[in-house]
Each structure stands twice: as C-alpha cells, then as structure tokens.
Amino acid sequence: MRAIRFHLGLGGQQIPDLDSEACTGCGACLVACPNGSIEMREIKLQEEVL
Incomplete structure (x- = not known):
C-alpha cells in the first residue's frame, strides 16, 4: 500500500x-x-495505559 497518492488540482498540478x-x-x-x-x-x- 502506498502512503502518498496524488490527485490533480487546479491547472493540472499534482496534489x-x-x-x-x-x-x-x-x-x-x-x-x-x-x-x-x-x-x-x-x-x-505514547504507551496505552490500561
């Protein structure tokens, strides 16, 4: 699985x-x-305290 994906913004800029x-x-x-x-x-x- 990829942590960063891109979508096209205004003017075709990749966001x-x-x-x-x-x-x-x-x-x-x-x-x-x-x-x-x-x-x-x-x-x-942080460690979870039970």
Missing part, C-alpha cells in the same frame, strides 16, 4: 495526499520528491 497509517518511514518519498519539499520527523508514540 499529494498522505496516509499516515500506511507510512513506514522508509524515506522513498524523500528521494522521489522533485523539489525537496518533504521532510521526515520522528514522532514519539
């Missing part, structure tokens, strides 16, 4: 949609981005 649930943090999007506008940030997960 990205990110599915954060599908993101594995592999960094492939960083390499593929033509203008370097994607950055990765580490997110700390």
Whole structure:
C-alpha cells in the first residue's frame, strides 16, 4: 500500500495526499520528491495505559 497518492488540482498540478497509517518511514518519498519539499520527523508514540 502506498502512503502518498496524488490527485490533480487546479491547472493540472499534482496534489499529494498522505496516509499516515500506511507510512513506514522508509524515506522513498524523500528521494522521489522533485523539489525537496518533504521532510521526515520522528514522532514519539505514547504507551496505552490500561
């Protein structure tokens, strides 16, 4: 499953949609981005307390 999909915006511009649930943090999007506008940030997960 892909974490980023694109749809066409005004003037045919490609607009990205990110599915954060599908993101594995592999960094492939960083390499593929033509203008370097994607950055990765580490997110700390909270443990669920029962």
